[in-house]
Amino acid sequence: MNAGLLLLEYAVIGLALLVVALDLFCHDSDRRRQIGLVASGCLAAICAYSFLIHPEGSAFGGAYVMDPLALWFKRFFLLTGVIVMVVSTEYAKQFETGVSEYYVLQLFALTGMLFAASANHFMLLFVALELMTVTFYVLVGYMRQRVSSLEAGVKYLVLAAMSSAFLIYGIALVYGVSGTMDFTQLGNRLQADHDLTGNVVLRLGMLLLFLGLAFKLAAFPVQIWAPDVYEGAPTPTTAFLAAGSKAVGVVLLLRLMGQAAYEFALGSEKLLMIVAGLTILYGSLCALPQRNLKRMLGYSSIASAGYLLMGFAAMSASGSVAILYYMAGYLFSVLGAFAVVAVVANRAGAADVGALAGLSRRNPLMAATLTMAMVSLAGIPPLAGFFGKFLIFKSVLEQGVNYGAYYYLVGVAIFGVIVSLYYYFNVIRAVYWSKDSADLTPIEISSPLRYTLWACIGGMLWLGLYPQVVLKSAAAATALLKLPSLN
Amino acid sequence: MNVGLEHFQIVSAVLFGIGLLGVLIRRNIFVIYMGLEMMLNAANLSLVSFSRFNNDLDGQLMVFFVITVAAAEVAVGLALLVALYRKRQSAHVEELTTLKL
Structure with a gap:
């Protein structure tokens, strides 16, 4: 037992x-809102600390592992948590009640993510995923x-619960055939016994498992929830x-495909390629007519899941490096x-693209952040998004020598990128060139949020210009994944 | 007749299928929720029988976690459904159309 790892x-x-305890000492909701600042400060300290430590080992009989992959994603989740917490503090003005509970629930979801990064056993995988999902x-x-909001909640509830059911049934089938729930043992058994890889029940189980995880990624065919939610x-x-x-979907798929079920994953490039191509097409094409910013970003997130799956389909070391880099960007x-959308939509009462009109004059920093984010998501140099997509395409092209279908996949992806330029630049046009702006009052934002926006800009530039680190x-x-390296 | 692993697995697959069908074709959101629970219980049955026939306790343990998680899911889920019902006075999924293109 090695509890210090946790x-x-x-x-x-x-x-x-x-945060729950602090809530007892605050008597008005404005005070409660300030707890968010305390929470984001503490979370930032935890995040900074995570960059200083390099623990390795496993706990709970190998169910929980702390390796470089887990640590990388823990840092990722903590950083996400800090930024989201700052944005929540700004957003919490809208809540009539339950301000600090919102922070607490976010921290619990974050805990689920941290555990999921370390899951090396189906039981921990399931519990960590559900801790996150139920929250x-x-x-x-x-x-x-x-x-x-309620409707989105109910839709998410029904679809996520269904994907959980697929996941748990998949786990049951894989467990039944292989006789183990531990990833390391599963990997050993698949390696030792080649008949196991061809077993139909195991294949079905793995497919269900993949569907359950693909839901978290918002990949085709389990992407329907994303825009509504x-x-x-x-x-x-x-x-x-x-x-x-x-x-979370990315780290669990990486661990499953690279460590636990590597022998099995080798035979599934075709499936992954088809899923990746359809996800990119669905996300890019459906985003075109959207006028609601959040919904548009929902479709764009589906397209991103497609690019990530391309990295998985490459089945190579460079593919998985590209996936991690893409996630960072x-x-x-x-x-x-x-x-930016949180603040603007708050003011305008709706998250329409039209609400962005005149943003460049109302708050130049927010306009710049949104523009850079759109440029980065569209994949234009020199920002982070460009380099991420470039690396993924490169890793897929490297595989094209072995199997020609990879070239088609890159063709589909480039088509997706070109289509996406239209809707990303629609947003930028609304920010800078839209004439129909009724309201030109400046938007004031709190200083923590301002620093966060600067951090996002800095992150996008830094990743794009100095990708080496x-x-x-x-x-x-x-490095610990079993994927073959081509170099 | 000797009841073997296959029988348990067939029953659990049938249960899973009925649950899935319920989720996909029923229009009342509470009945859909019952379908979801049935899918989870089908997986539980499968886990328990595999555990028994593999002579390994991990499957049984997993079922405890699944039951606990399902209970949490029901608590949160029913609260959400009731809140939505109060707003809409209807439990039919066709009427969940606020969020559309």
């Missing part, structure tokens, strides 16, 4: 309890006075779903975008 999880749970049901339906949920929740929930881009850490994190 320090980051303990710290986040402790912080959640601290998200509440977070999505948090604005009880709004029908749209993104639109209806409170904006900080949407941001958390977009960055955090997607990354995605974090800053998407959180920056949602931070993150690339090196991503290579170290994915």
Whole structure:
């Protein structure tokens, strides 16, 4: 037993309890809102601490592992948590009651993500995923006075519960055939016994498992929830779903495909390629007619899931490095975008693209952040998003030598990128060139949020211009996966 | 007749299928929720029988976690459904159309 490894999880749970305790001493909702600042400060300290430590080992009989991959994603989740917490503090003005509960629930969802990054056993995988998902049901339906939020909550509830059922049934089938729930043992058994890989029940189980995880990524065919839920949920929740929930799907798929079921994953490139291509097409094409910003970002997040799946389909070391890099760039881009949307939509009462009119004069910093986020998401140099997409395309093209269908996949992806330029630049046009702006009063934002926006801009630029640091850490994190390296 | 692993698995697959069908074709949101619970219980049955026939307790343990999580899910889920019902006075999924293109 090696409980010291769980320090980051303990710290986040402790912080959640601290927030509950602080709530007792605050008597008006404005004070309660300020607790968010305390929470984001503490979370920032935890996040900074996570960059200083390099623990390795396993706990709970190998069910919980702390390796470079887990640590990389824990840092990712903590950083996401800090930014989302700052945005929540700004957004919490809208809540009539239950301000500090909103922070607490976010911290619990964060705990689920941290545990999921370390899951090396189906039991921990399931419990961590559900800790996150059940908390998200509440977070999505948090604005009880709004029908749209409740409706999004119910839709998320039904679809996420269905994906959980697929996941657990898949786990049951895999467990039944292989006789183990431990990833390491599963990997050993699949390696030792080649008949096992061809077993139909095992294949079905793995497929169901993949569906359950693909739901978190918002990949085709389990992507239907994303636009509705993104639109209806409170904006900080949407941001958390977009960055955090997607990354949970990524880390679990990486661990499953690279470590536990590597022999099995080798035969599934075709499936992954088809799913990736359809996800990109669906996300890019459906985003075109959208006028609601949050809904548009929902479709864009589906397209991003497609690009990530391309990295999985490459089945190579460079593919998984590209996935991690893409996620890092995605974090800053998407959180920056949602931070701006949260404030603007709050003012305008709706998250329409039209609400952005005149933003360049109302608040230049927010306009710049949103523009950079859109440019980065569209994949234009020199920002983070460009380099992420470039690396993913490169890793897929490398595989094209072995199997020609990879070239078609890149063709589909480039088509998706070109289509996406239209709707991303629509937003930028609204920010800078839209004439029909009724309201030109400046938008004041709190200084923590201003620093956060600067951090997002800095992150996008830094990742795009100096990718070496993150690339090196991503290579170290994915070194333990069994994926073949081409170089 | 000797009841073997296959029988349990077939029953659990049938249960899972009925639950899934319920989720997909029923229009009342509470009945959909019952379908979801049935899917989870089908997975539980499968886990328990695999556990028994594999001579390994992990499956049984997993079922405890699934039951606990399902209980939490029901608590949160029913609260959400009731809140929505109060707003809309209807439990039919066709009327959940606020969020559309």
